[in-house]
Amino acid sequence: MSAASSSSAPPSGPDPARRPHPRVLGYLLFAETWERFSYYGMRALLVFYLTKGFHFSDSAAYAIYGSYTALVYATPVLGGMLADRLLGYRKAVLIGGVLMALGHFAMVVQNRQVFYGALALLICGNGFFKPNISSLVGRLYEADDPRRDSAFTIFYMGINLGAFLAPIACGYLGERLGWHWGFGLAGVGMLLGLLVFVRAQPLLIGLSEPPARPGRRANLAGLSLEAWVYVGTALAVLVTWQLVQRAALVGSMLIVFGVVVFVGLCVYLLRLPQKVERDRLGVALLLTLFSVVFWSFFEQAGTSMSLFTDRNVDRSLLGGLIPAAWFQSVNGLFILLLAPVFSWFWLYLSRRRLEPSTPLKFAFGIVLLGLGFAALYVGAETSRATGVVPMFWLILCYLLHSTGELCLSPIGLSMITKLAPRGVTGMLMGAWFLAISFAQYVAALIAQLTGVTTHGALTASPPKPTETVMVYGAVFGSIGWIALGVGALLVLLSPLIARRMHGVH
Secondary structure, three states: OOOOOOOOOOOOOHHHHHOOOOOHHHHHHHHHHHHHHHHHHHHHHHHHHHHHHHHOOOHHHHHHHHHHHHHHOOOOHHHHHHHHHHHOHHHHHHHHHHHHHHHHHHOOOOOOOHHHHHHHHHHHHHHHHHHHHHHHHHHHOOOOOHHHHHHHHHHHHHHHHHHHHHHHHHHHHHHHHOHHHHHHHHHHHHHHHHHHHHOOOHHHOOOOOOOOOOOOOOEEEEEHHHHHHHHHHHHHHHHHHHHHOOOOHHHHHHHOOOOOOOHHHHHHHHHHHOOHHHHHHHHHHHHHHHHHHHHHHHHHHHHHHHHHHHEEEOOOOOOEEEOOOHHHHHHHHHHHHHHHHHHHHHHHHHHHHOOHHHHHHHHHHHHHHHHHHHHHHHHHHHOOOOOOEOHHHHHHHHHHHHHHHHHHHHHHHHHHHHOOOOOOOHHHHHHHHHHHHHHHHHHHHOOOOOOOOOOOOOOOOOOHHHHHHHHHHHHHHHHHHHHHHHHHHHHHHHHHHHOOOOOOO
């Protein structure tokens, strides 16, 4: 990053696209990289730890895994709201980092209830950390600053650096040396991210405080409102400790919570006095709904695509066999390689007034996702005789998915900070992550369509590749067609949607 000043207002100049990024972006990038390292490192070990360390059945392990990932993406709604209204982004990120570090180190203790408590700490900590560090990145730039999408793409590259390295490093230590080594390394990663963020505090002055609200009560029942946040957080950890053990209840609550948040934001939209703000918030909500389609299909990578890789992909290379789990790092690797290219490309098009609008970028992302699943279908269809699909088709799928992700995910984070009315950025960022949480739930339902059964029961022995290749292939083909259709629809609607952004590109 450049050593340019990081004041709250970007420096003036004739060509904003050519100005360097603020220095504080580097600190935020580093902190987020290590936070994602800790998250993906723990996640890479979670199912293995449940089945091998605690000897859970596969179905029980998947239920806990699903509860954890759904809640991880749901809590940012509350964390974003608290940051907007009471804490400010800086303090919320600090609280989240401390909770997550405690959670990772608690995972070292191999006790079932301590384990559930550790998951609760990680879930609540993520709720404070995840939406608010993204909101801080958005606060570095004016809404019409062409560097904004570039900054979020760079920030997204940091996320994927952690996602790429963590499964390899933490997975190796956990499998070879012991679970506590892998979880301990994830905790060290979180601690590093937290320390870097603490060092960046002087550069965040004027960017991270909550808006002043004259007349607001300063305390309640003898305690400051901020102190009540800490009390509520402790209670939330206890509640989450119980919820993470009850997958069915989490699914029901997630649906209700999502509907309430969406309706609440719609009511807020209708009450906004200015038409421009109403239109922009409406666009943000609409594109967030489109993102659910993307993530519901994209998140097959951790479920049906993983089993497809294990059962039906030729993983032999140079006389050896690549572990199926290692393919989880392919997406992160492609993001690392392609994120700088996309960051440069958006700025290149912006300087020539050719940059696609945000809705059109979303449409490109969904179309590329559909093409990725189409590649898997072609690979499966042409391998019916043997049931063994060449690795090329899987790598091509990951490449297309990664390019689609770069068109949608970092652009979505940038979109929220550009279109959200001032004072609700954190809450709307939380709603973005809640949409991903709901998509995780839908993704699990879709993955069940690829279940290999014999007379209604799961097969006791590994099925033959010829029996499973088109079970997966047919579902992947259907996903591909649906994604292509949704993407084409959004291409047609994008000019109308873009007009309602009122000049925000």
